[in-house]
Amino acid sequence: MSAASAQPAELKKKPISFSNILLGAGLNLCEVTTLGQPLEVIKTTMAANRDFSFLQAMKHVWSRGGVFGFYQGLIPWAWIEASTKGATLLFVSAEAEYQFKKAGLGNFGAGIMGGVSGGVAQAYLTMGFCTCMKTVEITKQKSAGAGAVPQSSWAAFKDIYKKEGIRGINKGVNAVAIRQMTNWGSRFGLSRLVEEGIRKVTGKTNPEEKLTAAEKILASAVGGGLSAWNQPIEVIRVEMQSKKEDPNRPKKLTVGSAFKYIYQSSGLKGLYRGVTPRIGLGVWQTVFMVGFGDMAREFVAKLTGDKPTAKH
Template identity: 20%
Template sequence: MAVQSSISGEAQASKNFSHGHFFLWREFVWGAVAGAFGEGMMHPVDTIKTRLQSQAILNGVQNQKNLLQMVRYVWKVDGLKGLYRGVLPGITGSLATGATYFGVIESTKKWIEDSHPGLRGHWAHFIAGAIGDTLGSFVYVPCEVMKQRMQVQGTITSWSSVAVKDGIAITPGTQIYGYYTGMFHAGCSIWKTQGVKGLYAGYFSTLARDVPFAGLMVMFYEALKDVKVYVERRLISSPNWHVNNSFEGLVLGGLAGGLSAYLTTPLDVVKTRLQVQGSTLRYTGWLDAIHNIWATEGMKGMFKGSIPRIAWYIPASALTFMAVEFLRDNFNERVPNDNLREFGRLSVDKKSLQEVA
């Protein structure tokens, strides 16, 4: 009876959503806030990852630091200020990505499941996540280019000591691009020297990384929710057992983000190098970058920065999903019937409920 009531409740919530689209705008707001929160908290880890992945361009293939060496180097030369270089464009990009990611995802999942029944379940989750991230890429990619160039520059003192030509360190005084004093200066400088092409450097490589990443993260997150429900119903008999949605988002979001991040690390390495290289092109395109990285650095080069990438995405994804679930629980409007669950949180689909019944 309880299961049937829940199913009919979700159907009614879906109907209300279709006609009124109530509180859908909140998904955009909550996603933006959560995305910016996660980026701001974890930006120093992202800076280390970007430095590790781009050092082959700045210092040459044969002179690369490992993770601990890079952490010590950045802290010694640039300090806390260097770790937070590029945080403003990073947060700006995360606002756009978070808004479209969570704002689009629920309605997209519903549309896919209604219009294409064969794509229900994990496929619907994957496609919805991919679409949400793709829409955010128009704002996210220029911000990513600015952020990463500012990250590799560090402070003006450290950037003044960098001298690069064709990926090989040479006499101090020559740089691949001038020092950026801030986000606005970075955007104007890139636009002036390279135009739109510069701001959207590595755009397709970004999509090649983020579309599968976003799709996998949503798919893993929803799959882990299904596993949690299955375990609760099979192994936990207590009617008083309840897991807070914010805590669920924290744990499951972190696991989903970490696994997705590791699987897409090679795509992230390619994207980072295409965006960091500037006007002195070492790689002519996505395929050329893959070929050269594999030829000169092998598998190790393709997974460069995987540890800080995972270390960034586990807490960042955990904090993001936790924030979204918290905001949904505390600020979303509810369907008039108090017995219905908010439509914005589809933690269990109808198919799962029917199978349990």
């Protein structure tokens, strides 16, 4: 064997283009406007009202506006979040995954670290105030008394900003960062792990061989569903951002004090309230991004003349 043939394949960096940014924003907007936000609303309702069953949560959401109740917080907060977080995730995770591979990590390790890096960037750059305001919208009191008009979403934002400033509208951002870091680390890493398992089973040992659409969806669905193991962080995040009246809740919550309060008041089960819709949301997000990803890539390529390189 010659020295040249023994050399490992050169690691190429995936370029980040306008197509990647457009693709990430477009896919996330479609995902959240379909099943994404209804599952988010049910999940948040169960996390904030930990005595609710799944059915009770659905009835409660319905009582807050019928079908539209399931889309509380969609406009503008979920749309702002969706149109920015996808671009942030794709840009940062792709760059980080390349750098970690360059440092010697394999697909699994680099996938986890790329997801972790993208998740942290999402939380602090785009998601902090959006998740806070979505939770405020979902948990605030709807009735405003006889003859009074309930506070609008923008009015709530201005009111919180006036009273508490930047910290108020970014309440719970550290919990969001922990959630996103573990979330996308799990999704990317587990999806890569399942992909490698599928390759072994199907005999696709050559990295250049592409997985079928069904195989990609299966890998992403498993990764998305299993990423719900960190649900306690999500319940803590909701508790820190919730506007539900609770006289027993400590006034100034940190991640630690919120964990202690939830555990003392609701036990271990309380820390996993909303995990069922969370699993559904994780599967839907990843299946949507993969299942429609190829069609979206082709459309964006025709629209811009660029060939998007982003994966799910």
